[in-house]
Amino acid sequence: MASLTCPQLDESADVVVVGGGITGCAIAYRLASEGFGAVVLDKRQLYTQASNSNAGNIHQQIIPGSVFEKNGWPWVETFAKTISYNVEAGQEWVNLGEQLDVDIDFKMVGGIVVAETAEDMAMLERKISLERRYGGTSEMVDAAQLRALAPYVSERCVGGSFCAEEGRANPHKAVAALARAARGKGAKFLSGVEVADVRDDVMGGQVVVTDSGAIRARHVVFACGAESDTLLKRIGYQLNNPRRAIQTMVTEAVSPFMHRLFYHARRRITMKQVANGNVIIGGGWPAQHGTQEDYTRTLSESISGAAAIAQDVVPRVGDLSLLRAWASVIAQPVDGLPVVGRVPGKENCWVVIPNNNGFTLAPVLSRMIVEMLQEKRSSSDPSLFDPARAAVAMT
Amino acid sequence: MKKHTFNRIEGSGTWVTIQLDGESLPAVQGEPLAVAILCHSTDALRTSAHSCSPRSPYCLIGSCFECLATVDGRANVQTCLIEVCAGMRVNRQAGKREFG
Numbered sequence: 334m335a336s337l338t339c340p341q342l343d344e345s346a347d348v349v350v351v352g353g354g355i356t357g358c359a360i361a362y363r364l365a366s367e368g369f370g371a372v373v374l375d376k377r378q379l380y381t382q383a384s385n386s387n388a389g390n391i392h393q394q395i396i397p398g399s400v401f402e403k404n405g406w407p408w409v410e411t412f413a414k415t416i417s418y419n420v421e422a423g424q425e426w427v428n429l430g431e432q433l434d435v436d437i438d439f440k441m442v443g444g445i446v447v448a449e450t451a452e453d454m455a456m457l458e459r460k461i462s463l464e465r466r467y468g469g470t471s472e473m474v475d476a477a478q479l480r481a482l483a484p485y486v487s488e489r490c491v492g493g494s495f496c497a498e499e500g501r502a503n504p505h506k507a508v509a510a511l512a513r514a515a516r517g518k519g520a521k522f523l524s525g526v527e528v529a530d531v532r533d534d535v536m537g538g539q540v541v542v543t544d545s546g547a548i549r550a551r552h553v554v555f556a557c558g559a560e561s562d563t564l565l566k567r568i569g570y571q572l573n574n575p576r577r578a579i580q581t582m583v584t585e586a587v588s589p590f591m592h593r594l595f596y597h598a599r600r601r602i603t604m605k606q607v608a609n610g611n612v613i614i615g616g617g618w619p620a621q622h623g624t625q626e627d628y629t630r631t632l633s634e635s636i637s638g639a640a641a642i643a644q645d646v647v648p649r650v651g652d653l654s655l656l657r658a659w660a661s662v663i664a665q666p667v668d669g670l671p672v673v674g675r676v677p678g679k680e681n682c683w684v685v686i687p688n689n690n691g692f693t694l695a696p697v698l699s700r701m702i703v704e705m706l707q708e709k710r711s712s713s714d715p716s717l718f719d720p721a722r723a724a725v726a727m728t
Numbered sequence: 729m730k731k732h733t734f735n736r737i738e739g740s741g742t743w744v745t746i747q748l749d750g751e752s753l754p755a756v757q758g759e760p761l762a763v764a765i766l767c768h769s770t771d772a773l774r775t776s777a778h779s780c781s782p783r784s785p786y787c788l789i790g791s792c793f794e795c796l797a798t799v800d801g802r803a804n805v806q807t808c809l810i811e812v813c814a815g816m817r818v819n820r821q822a823g824k825r826e827f828g
Contacts, residue, residue: 588827652828
């Protein structure tokens with residue numbers, strides 16, 4: 334056994350969760366709530382990667398803009414199947430703060446998509462009818478309705494769409510609250526512990542071999558976001574799951590003027606004003622990602638590109654100073670669907686990799702995986718997210 | 729001159745006059761504006777954008793954003809990063825800035 338070669342971490346658990354981001358923390362919270370002993374391992378500090386650098390949006394709709402241009406409609410038609418899961422997640426977020434007894438700055442503010450041309454409007458109509466098939470609730474708005482919802486938009490905006498069931502939360506408060514609640518129910522969190530291997534235990538279950546010793550567990554759940562490929566490779570699975578470095582930026586705080594999430598039908602921009610008054614500007618602009626795992630750098634052309642569109646469609650944003658830009662690395666499954674389920678051929682190993690809606694979906698994906706490892710029937714169909722489609726066993 | 733926690737070295741440079749909320753105060757041409765403000769008074773310079781708690785210049789190297797003020801009509805200027813010029817009009821801020 335591993336204990337012969339490395340010092341024993343004095344731990345055993347029903348479930349070891351690898352990865353202490355929002356997904357891992359949400360899983361630990363669910364497990365602990367149902368009476369399972371959970372131990373969360375993170376090779377760094379808890380929630381310091383994508384969970385710490387995302388904008389905290391709770392999306393329902395397909396974020397338009399460059400997604401369509403880059404991937405085309407067939408891809409979007411597959412991606413649209415996640416809408417029903419987003420809808421479910423939105424309902425969970427409504428109650429999450431109260432459930433955790435913490436103010437996580439959650440607000441169902443709704444999301445506006447602006448259109449500048451007739452082509453933009455036609456595209457939105459097509460997008461909305463696709464989303465409606467999966468429970469989406471967006472509606473088209475004309476120029477007057479748009480200005481009633483968002484008086485600050487540029488004169489060139491001819492209309493757009495509005496989805497009332499979208500919101501925002503403070504991502505830092507939300508993930509910390511989940512971890513605290515999990516801890517309160519008995520879950521343990523160990524940071525600075527890196528997983529090297531997971532072996533079948535002769536006694537049944539799994540032995541998680543780490544750089545600080547081994548932990549026995551009945552189940553192991555991998556919830557390591559962009560680093561899932563690296564981790565799953567260690568147990569013999571190669572995932573076809575690229576990662577992508579994107580960047581976000583924030584302006585100085587200003588009196589509230591933008592109350593909803595803001596998107597553009599065609600151009601690469603997302604905006605929202607957070608509770609502190611700062612405006613967060615994103616849209617998936619590329620950042621630089623070095624060969625070294627932790628190395629990211631913001632790109633000045635992405636900063637100026639996002640800033641130019643932002644002030645073009647919301648002129649008063651041009652009056653605000655930018656404070657900071659930051660990069661993060663996200664997992665981006667090729668087909669846009671999360672990966673949730675049993676690692677193929679590994680009875681007690683599970684994996685959860687979100688798509689680019691990791692923050693939104695954490696309450697739903699965590700519930701799905703906890704139901705699956707108890708062999709419970711899930712209320713959300715997990716077959717769509719089957720890991721087998723993305724994983725190839727290495728020989 | 730009245731003595732405060734912050735005092736300039738004698739013979740620092742050319743004295744000019746700036747305005748803080750309409751009050752005239754002496755400052756040395758070219759010194760960081762935050763320094764001129766601290767030498768005048770260590771009372772709170774602003775209240776914060778979110779909690780409206782009192783704030784004053786802190787790091788003096790452009791990192792902390794505590795020294796924000798409205799300078800010549802422009803809000804949220806980091807006063808530690810700009811130099812004093814004769815006739816500068818500085819206003820204390822309360823909470824979040826407004827659109828100009």
